[in-house]
Structures are given as C-alpha cells and as structure tokens.
Amino acid sequence: MTGPIGFGGGLPLATVLIHQRSGTTCEAANGFCPNWIAHNFSRYETPLLQHVVLTVVSVAIGFGIAFALALLAHRRRWLAGPVTGVTGVLYTIPSLSFFFVLQPITGRGSLTAIVALVSYTLLIIFRNVTTGLAGVAPETRDAGRGLGLSDRQLLWKVELPLALPEIIAGVRVATTTTVGLATLAFFAGAGGLGAQINADPVFKSNVVVAGGLCVALAVVLDIVLLALQRAVTPWTRAVPTA
Amino acid sequence: MDTGGANGMIGPLALLSQFNDAINFIFHSRDSVTGGVRIGGSHLLPMLARHVELSAVSLGVACALAIPLGLWLGHLGRGQLVAVSVSNVGRAVPSFALLAFFVAYLGTGFTNASFALILLAIPPILTNTYVGVRQVDREIVDAARGQGMTGWEIVRSAELPIALPLIFGGVRTSAVNVVATATIGPLIGVVTLGDPIINSSVYGSAGQLGASIMVAVLALLTEVIFAALQRAVTPKGLRLAAGASTSRRRFWTPKRRAYSTS
Amino acid sequence: MNRTTTQTGEAASAHEAATLELRSVTKRYPGADEDAIAELSLEVPAGDICVLVGPSGCGKTTAMRLVNRMISITSGDILLAGRSVTELRPAELRKRIGYVIQQIGLFPHRTIAQNIATVPRLLDWKKERTAARVRELLDLVSLPAEMADRYPAQLSGGQRQRVGVARALAADPPLMLMDEPFGAIDPITRERLQNEFLRLQSELRKTIVFVTHDIDEAIKMGDRIAVLRKGGVLAQYATPAELLMAPADDFVEDFVGADRALKRLALLRVRDVQLWRAPLVREGDSTAQAREQVRTSDLPYPLLVSEDGRPLGWLSEDDLVKGRVELPVDTAAEPVLDRDSVLRDALAELLERDTQYGPVVDQRGHVVGVLSLELISHFLASSDAIQADPADRVTDTPALS
Ligand SMILES: Nc1ncnc2c1ncn2[C@@H]1O[C@H](COP(=O)(O)OP(=O)(O)OP(=O)(O)O)[C@@H](O)[C@H]1O
Numbered sequence: 001m002t003g004p005i006g007f008g009g010g011l012p013l014a015t016v017l018i019h020q021r022s023g024t025t026c027e028a029a030n031g032f033c034p035n036w037i038a039h040n041f042s043r044y045e046t047p048l049l050q051h052v053v054l055t056v057v058s059v060a061i062g063f064g065i066a067f068a069l070a071l072l073a074h075r076r077r078w079l080a081g082p083v084t085g086v087t088g089v090l091y092t093i094p095s096l097s098f099f100f101v102l103q104p105i106t107g108r109g110s111l112t113a114i115v116a117l118v119s120y121t122l123l124i125i126f127r128n129v130t131t132g133l134a135g136v137a138p139e140t141r142d143a144g145r146g147l148g149l150s151d152r153q154l155l156w157k158v159e160l161p162l163a164l165p166e167i168i169a170g171v172r173v174a175t176t177t178t179v180g181l182a183t184l185a186f187f188a189g190a191g192g193l194g195a196q197i198n199a200d201p202v203f204k205s206n207v208v209v210a211g212g213l214c215v216a217l218a219v220v221l222d223i224v225l226l227a228l229q230r231a232v233t234p235w236t237r238a239v240p241t242a
Numbered sequence: 243m244d245t246g247g248a249n250g251m252i253g254p255l256a257l258l259s260q261f262n263d264a265i266n267f268i269f270h271s272r273d274s275v276t277g278g279v280r281i282g283g284s285h286l287l288p289m290l291a292r293h294v295e296l297s298a299v300s301l302g303v304a305c306a307l308a309i310p311l312g313l314w315l316g317h318l319g320r321g322q323l324v325a326v327s328v329s330n331v332g333r334a335v336p337s338f339a340l341l342a343f344f345v346a347y348l349g350t351g352f353t354n355a356s357f358a359l360i361l362l363a364i365p366p367i368l369t370n371t372y373v374g375v376r377q378v379d380r381e382i383v384d385a386a387r388g389q390g391m392t393g394w395e396i397v398r399s400a401e402l403p404i405a406l407p408l409i410f411g412g413v414r415t416s417a418v419n420v421v422a423t424a425t426i427g428p429l430i431g432v433v434t435l436g437d438p439i440i441n442s443s444v445y446g447s448a449g450q451l452g453a454s455i456m457v458a459v460l461a462l463l464t465e466v467i468f469a470a471l472q473r474a475v476t477p478k479g480l481r482l483a484a485g486a487s488t489s490r491r492r493f494w495t496p497k498r499r500a501y502s503t504s
Numbered sequence: 505m506n507r508t509t510t511q512t513g514e515a516a517s518a519h520e521a522a523t524l525e526l527r528s529v530t531k532r533y534p535g536a537d538e539d540a541i542a543e544l545s546l547e548v549p550a551g552d553i554c555v556l557v558g559p560s561g562c563g564k565t566t567a568m569r570l571v572n573r574m575i576s577i578t579s580g581d582i583l584l585a586g587r588s589v590t591e592l593r594p595a596e597l598r599k600r601i602g603y604v605i606q607q608i609g610l611f612p613h614r615t616i617a618q619n620i621a622t623v624p625r626l627l628d629w630k631k632e633r634t635a636a637r638v639r640e641l642l643d644l645v646s647l648p649a650e651m652a653d654r655y656p657a658q659l660s661g662g663q664r665q666r667v668g669v670a671r672a673l674a675a676d677p678p679l680m681l682m683d684e685p686f687g688a689i690d691p692i693t694r695e696r697l698q699n700e701f702l703r704l705q706s707e708l709r710k711t712i713v714f715v716t717h718d719i720d721e722a723i724k725m726g727d728r729i730a731v732l733r734k735g736g737v738l739a740q741y742a743t744p745a746e747l748l749m750a751p752a753d754d755f756v757e758d759f760v761g762a763d764r765a766l767k768r769l770a771l772l773r774v775r776d777v778q779l780w781r782a783p784l785v786r787e788g789d790s791t792a793q794a795r796e797q798v799r800t801s802d803l804p805y806p807l808l809v810s811e812d813g814r815p816l817g818w819l820s821e822d823d824l825v826k827g828r829v830e831l832p833v834d835t836a837a838e839p840v841l842d843r844d845s846v847l848r849d850a851l852a853e854l855l856e857r858d859t860q861y862g863p864v865v866d867q868r869g870h871v872v873g874v875l876s877l878e879l880i881s882h883f884l885a886s887s888d889a890i891q892a893d894p895a896d897r898v899t900d901t902p903a904l905s
C-alpha cells in the first residue's frame with residue numbers, strides 16, 4: 001500500500017539495510033565512518049539530483065505564479081488581500097499533510113511533491129514582489145510617466161528593476177525553505193535526500209552525509225542567487241565617490 | 243486495495259469517498275488494518291494531546307531562551323551578525339535532517355524530540371526580537387536614558403513594547419513550524435498525530451489522509467491564534483502608525499540594510 | 505511655423521519652440537469641494553519662459569501637470585502649437601514635452617547616460633545618434649563626460665539637477681515644463697544653475713513653463729509671470745517689469761513684496777534711465793566757460809574729460825580760481841559706470857564709493873551722462889521709465905567653470 005520507500009511494518013524507525021550490521025566495525029556501531037562514506041558516496045548522487053530538480057522546478061513554477069499574481073495585484077490593488085489570504089493558508093498547511101491530502105488527486109510521485117512545494121513558495125515570493133514594487137519612490141514613477149513611458153514600460157523598465165533586490169531576496173528565502181521541505185518529498189513518493197536519510201536514520205554516516213548535502217545544497221543555491229542579485233543590480237553598490 | 247497508492251487519475255466519486263472515509267476516521271473509531279486494535283475517533287485524542295504537548299513545551303522553552311537573549315543583544319546592540327544570520331542558517335538546515343541527526347546521535351524520546359524542535363524554533367524568535375529592539379528609534383532610547391531610566395527600565399518600558407509585535411511575529415512563525423514538524427515525532431519516538439500518517443500499514447489510507455487533515459487544521463488554528471495574539475500585543479499607536487505592515491510581518495527577509503548599520 | 509502632430513515621434517520633436525495656450529482650464533480633484541484650478545486662461549508665446557508663481561497649494565503643480573496630462577482636465581482646453589493636447593495619447597504627448605519634476609526623479613538603477621537617453625530610446629533613435637546626443641547634452645549642462653557611466657547616487661544635488669534638465673531636453677522638445685527645478689538646492693548653487701539655465705535658454709529658445717514659489721526667482725527667470733492665488737485663480741499675468749510697476753491688486757502687491765521697487769532695479773540697465781547731462785570740460789578750457797557749463801547742466805560740478813572724452817575727475821571751486829582748467833584735479837571720477845550694466849549693480853557701486861555721482865560711459869569709454877543717487881531715488885518713486893525690453897533681460901553671470 002505504501003510506495004517502495006517509506007515507513008512500513010508499523011515501526012517508527014523503519015530502516016532499510018544500507019550497510020553491514022554485524023561485526024565490530026565502525027559501520028556495525030552505526031558510527032561516523034569516513035571510509036564507508038568514501039566508498040558509498042555514489043549512492044547519494046541520484047537522490048541529490050532529485051532534490052535539486054524538486055527544488056529548482058518548484059521554486060521556478062512558484063516564482064512564475066507568484067510573480068504573475070503580484071503583477072496583477074499591482075494593477076488591481078484589491079487583489080492583494082485575497083491573494084495574501086489564500087497563499088497564507090497554503091503557506092501554513094504543513095507540507096507533510098499537504099502531500100497526503102493531495103495524493104488522492106494527483107497520485108504518488110513528483111507531481112504531488114511539486115504542487116505542495118510550489119504552494120509553499122507562493123506567499124513568500126508574492127509578498128516580496130509586491131513590497132518591492134510598492135517600495136519604488138513615487139517621484140521615480142512620476143518622472144517615468146512624465147517622460148512618456150507607458151504603464152507597461154514603466155513596470156518593466158523602472159519598477160521591476162528597482163524591485164529586483166527585494167524580489168531576489170524573496171526567491172532566496174523560498175529556495176532555502178524549499179530545500180528543507182523537499183527532504184519530506186519522499187512521503188509523496190518523489191525521492192530526494194530525505195528518502196536517503198529515511199533509509200537508515202540511526203546510521204550516523206548516512207544522516208551526516210544526506211543531511212550535510214541538504215545544507216550544502218541550500219547554501220550553494222543561496223550563494224548562486226546572491227551572485228545573481230549582485231550581477232543584475234549593479235546600482236545598489238554604487239557608493240558616492242569623492 | 244485499489245484506492246490508496248494508485249497512480250494516475252481517479253474519478254471524482256472515488257475521490258469523494260476517500261475524503262469521506264478520512265473524515266469518518268477522524269470522528270469514529272474502527273479496527274486497525276492489521277486487526278485487533280481500535281483506531282481513529284476518540285483514539286486520536288491522546289495523539290492530539292501529545293502533539294500539542296510536544297509543540298507547546300518546545301515553543302515555550304524556545305521563547306524562554308530566545309526572547310531574553312534577543313532583548314539583551316538588541317539592547318546592547320551586540321552580536322548583530324549572529325542574531326541576524328541565525329535565522330538564515332536555521333532555514334538552511336532541514337527539520338527532517340535535524341531530527342534524524344538527533345536520532346542518530348542521541349536516540350529517541352520526548353526530551354530529544356523537544357531538543358530538536360527547540361533548536362528549530364529559536365532562530366525566528368531570536369532574529370525577530372533582535373531586529374524588533376534595534377528598530378526602536380535610538381532617539382526614544384536616548385530620551386529615556388536622559389530621564390534617568392536604567393537599562394532594564396528602558397527595555398521594559400520602551401524597547402519591549404515596541405518590539406513586541408515583531409517578537410510575536412517570530413513566535414508565530416516558530417509555532418506553525420513546530421506544529422508542522424511535530425508531525426514527524428513518531429520518527430523520534432513521540433506518538434503525535436503523525437503516527438497515522440507514517441504508519442499507514444496500521445491505520446490505512448483513511449487514517450493517513452484523516453490525520454493529514456487534522457494536522458493541517460491544527461497548523462491553521464495555531465496560525466490564527468498566534469496572529470490574533472500578535473494583533474493584541476501591538477500597541478494601538480503602532481497599529482495606526484505603521485499600518486498592518488509590521489504587525490503582520492512573519493518572515494524576515496535578508497536586506498542589505500540590516501548588515502550595514504553596525 | 506507649427507508642425508503637425510501626425511508626424512512620427514522623432515520628426516515631431518520639433519526644434520522650433522511652440523506656443524502654449526490655456527483656455528478656461530478648470531481642474532477639480534475627485535472628491536474635492538473646490539477647484540484646484542479655476543478658469544485659467546493664458547498664452548505663452550513660443551520661445552518665452554512663463555513662470556507660474558504663487559503661495560503653496562495655489563495650484564502651480566496642478567496647472568503644469570494638466571499640460572502634459574499627468575492629470576486629466578475637468579473642463580477647458582490646452583493647445584500646444586495650436587492643437588489640443590488631447591489629440592495625442594498621453595505617453596505620446598509626454599515624449600514631446602520635456603518635464604523636470606521638483607524631486608528630480610532620476611532612475612536610480614540607470615547610469616547618467618542611460619537616464620539622459622530615456623526618451624531617445626523610447627523614440628527608437630539609433631545607438632550612435634543617442635550616444636552623440638548624450639555627449640552633447642552633458643556638455644550643454646556643463647557636466648564632464650566621465651560622469652556618463654556613474655549612477656545618480658554618485659552625484660551631488662546640483663549635478664543631479666543638471667542631469668534632470670538634460671534628460672528633459674534629450675529629444676529636443678518644443679516645450680519644457682519645470683516644476684521648482686532649483687527648489688531643493690543651496691542658494692549659491694541655485695544662483696549658478698539659474699544663470700546657467702538662462703544662458704542655455706538664450707541658445708535654445710524653448711517655450712518653458714517654470715514653477716516656483718520664490719518671487720525673486722520668478723522675476724529673474726521669467727519673460728512673463730503668472731501669479732496664482734489660492735484655488736488656482738489667475739491674479740495677474742504680466743512681464744516682470746509690469747508686475748513690479750503695477751501690481752493688479754493687494755494680493756499681488758503683497759506677494760511681490762514691499763521691496764518691489766528695489767527689485768525693479770534688477771530688471772533695468774543704466775541706459776534705460778534718462779541720465780543727467782554732465783558739464784564736460786577739457787584741459788585748457790577757460791574757467792569762465794566751465795562755470796557757464798555748470799549753470800546750464802544738471803550738476804553742480806564740471807567733469808574733466810580727456811581729449812577723446814574719457815572721464816578724468818571732478819572739478820571743485822578751488823580748481824576754478826585760476827583762469828584755465830589744469831591737471832591734476834583732487835577728486836577722481838570714480839566709479840565709472842558702464843551704460844550696459846544693471847541698475848542695481850550701479851547703485852551698489854555708488855554706495856560703495858560713498859559718492860553721489862558716477863559718470864556713465866559707452867562701450868568706447870566716452871562719457872554719455874551722469875547717474876546720481878537722486879536720479880535713482882526719483883526713478884524708484886515714479887513709475888515711468890519702466891519700459892525695459894523683456895527680451896533683453898539681464899543675464900549677468902556667464903557659464904560657470
Ligand atoms: N492628487 C490630488 N488629489 C486631491 N487634491 C490635490 C491633489 N494634488 C493636489 N491637490 C490639491 O490641489 C491644490 C493645489 O495643489 P498643487 O500641488 O497644485 O499646489 P502647488 O501650488 O504646486 O503647491 P506647492 O508650492 O506647495 O508645491 C492643493 O490644495 C492640494 O491640496
């Protein structure tokens with residue numbers, strides 16, 4: 001009834017054998033074993049890749065939806081309240097229960113995981129895009145209109161570029177959060193590093209490597225986004241010269 | 243069974259009956275899938291109680307640690323980098339990995355579970371408290387000092403009340419987080435509402451879905467309660483002045499400004 | 505000659521200035537009980553600077569923003585080069601009207617060059633043409649070419665203001681709207697920018713609507729001044745000289761200020777005054793002849809001049825006891841005033857030297873008459889002689905370094 005990976009047999013700590021448990025070796029003591037890690041590192045490659053795909057796809061879709069919603073709400077102010085309300089509820093529902101509530105509808109697999117992860121990013125990104133747009137100085141907007149920019153040109157050439165630092169900050173928060181939540185995606189049958197942790201949560205080597213990869217992934221993605229932000233917003237670093 | 247783990251499309255009727263079955267599980271007890279044990283209905287209450295207990299204890303301890311520390315650091319204006327980046331780092335460490343780490347190194351049990359959840363809950367509260375105190379106008383603080391107030395009196399009469407909405411924003415974030423993460427409590431030996439979700443071979447798909455719905459409702463309830471609390475502690479003057487923007491703030495996003503003031 | 509508005513954007517950015525005409529323009533903001541602008545009619549001739557002046561909240565900004573349709577008109581019409589501004593879509597219209605807002609409003613995320621190139625890029629100018637125009641404009645507003653790649657945050661307030669003006673000028677619009685462009689700038693820089701701007705205008709000859717609440721700035725900058733009172737009612741529309749000489753009512757008189765007579769001096773040059781005839785004597789003339797000269801002139805002392813008519817000094821009674829006029833004389837003929845200098849400056853020179861009279865010379869240095877304190881005070885008391893040609897406005901300071 002449950003998928004190939006998961007908690008079977010009614011035990012809270014179900015484990016799948018990924019190492020020898022007999023003898024007096026480091027592995028047998030569930031220890032932290034550099035040797036074992038070195039030899040078994042390849043088994044983490046596929047889950048890591050799954051994790052990256054889950055995260056990147058979810059944040060990308062979430063960004064697309066939240067960004068579009070924010071642009072709509074920028075034009076029609078009354079939309080901001082309802083959108084914040086709905087995305088707020090989605091944000092609050094624990095992803096674990098979301099996975100199972102979705103399963104009757106979307107089935108087991110990546111689709112369910114991605115829908116849940118996407119819904120989690122919406123509020124964060126929506127909020128940041130709208131605050132970023134609202135933060136554009138009125139005189140800048142006024143000058144743009146006065147020079148003959150149409151509403152669309154004003155949005156794409158002035159308001160959005162100026163909101164970029166705030167927007168990317170939102171994407172960064174959404175990305176790190178999604179990396180964390182994707183560790184639970186195996187409950188939806190979507191694999192990822194969480195599946196690897198779950199395969200043997202009492203084996204220190206396993207937990208440290210899989211968990212460490214999660215943290216490393218979050219940090220790397222964050223740095224990539226930070227670098228992107230710095231690259232696309234050169235004016236924020238323009239300090240007055242003497 | 244042809245309902246639970248089936249991939250692909252299912253008809254709307256089958257879908258309805260699945261949710262119906264799940265709601266049924268929440269309100270009426272039945273025999274377990276493995277037989278012999280009664281599950282669902284009133285048998286869920288101890289799990290609910292355990293869930294709330296684990297969450298409340300963890301959140302309470304986290305508050306008791308993080309709020310005074312945040313006030314102290316904020317008041318002195320020290321440790322900015324730590325207080326601010328702790329929530330960024332906290333976000334990068336997945337709660338599931340953290341829990342697994344505790345299982346692997348410390349073993350299972352209520353105490354270990356609450357340790358993990360406390361660690362999880364501290365960063366948002368600490369950062370928000372710190373930022374809340376630091377956002378208090380330095381002129382207000384100077385004026386208070388000029389009137390001969392001691393450090394503690396300043397904290398109590400100016401910094402704490404003004405920072406309170408933001409502090410509660412942090413508590414609210416952590417509360418929802420903790421309630422959500424307590425769902426995987428059975429992994430670390432605490433039988434919370436996550437038990438039917440995790441041990442579906444015992445509870446069946448109805449139990450899995452039913453418990454999921456309960457956890458979702460519990461999280462939403464937590465959110466609503468803490469949002470109301472946050473509103474209640476916002477001084478009226480602040481509510482009028484800042485509009486809803488500060489009082490509704492729940493996640494702190496990294497801004498360049500925050501690092502550049504020291 | 506007016507261009508038709510049906511031309512493409514680029515071609516329509518006419519080099520000639522356009523006349524601007526407001527016809528019974530009324531504006532009432534939604535929900536307001538009173539008009540912000542009431543039945544405002546005025547015509548700005550092509551190439552003139554029209555200054556809108558009045559107390560805070562009287563509707564200056566509103567009137568200006570009606571012209572480029574930043575806000576919609578309630579009733580009445582505005583004609584630019586003879587055609588209603590409503591004939592064009594607002595964005596199209598605004599590309600043809602330079603607009604400098606009070607807060608400058610440079611785009612913080614764009615370099616100075618990109619800021620200036622905003623409208624040319626909207627008009628799809630070729631890259632080289634835009635780049636050349638940016639260089640030309642930076643030079644025009646006296647900014648070094650190296651500034652092109654800086655961001656607005658890296659400029660001083662005065663420099664930003666110049667970029668704002670350059671950006672508004674980029675597509676060579678026939679009409680410029682400038683809302684308190686020098687408002688937020690320190691007095692010294694402001695004075696410099698004003699002078700610089702007047703120099704620019706003497707080359708460009710745009711039609712300009714200029715908002716200020718500073719009457720001195722209005723008098724200095726305006727060919728014509730429209731004084732507005734609360735509710736956007738036009739109190740007076742006149743040349744600076746007319747305004748100073750004959751305020752329409754108490755409100756305008758009050759607004760212009762008690763020192764309006766003094767302000768008038770800033771508008772005129774020495775040559776605009778009916779100067780006194782001087783008793784001119786040369787070395788070797790007989791003293792009897794000199795005395796005779798004094799009797800028939802406006803001055804009690806004869807002025808000794810050189811053979812070719814340059815002033816040398818004043819002759820006293822002691823100098824006239826001998827038979828003939830001799831050099832040297834005791835009293836130097838200082839200050840010597842240029843007939844083209846501003847009356848206000850001439851008065852300052854007289855007061856500085858603590859003297860009553862100053863010989864006035866023409867460009868070749870020949871004495872053409874004498875200016876006296878008495879003459880100036882007489883002039884201030886009367887209202888005649890204010891016929892200064894507005895086109896010949898005083899622009900004392902040349903370009904800055
Ligand atoms: N958007 C608006 N909605 C409603 N009323 C407005 C609006 N803008 C201006 N007003 C009102 O219209 C009147 C004229 O305002 P305006 O900004 O044109 O004044 P101003 O002469 O430019 O003043 P200042 O010298 O202070 O800039 C004022 O009473 C102002 O309160």
Ligand SMILES: [Mg+2]
Nearest residue numbers: 564565566683
């Ligand atoms: Mg104004």
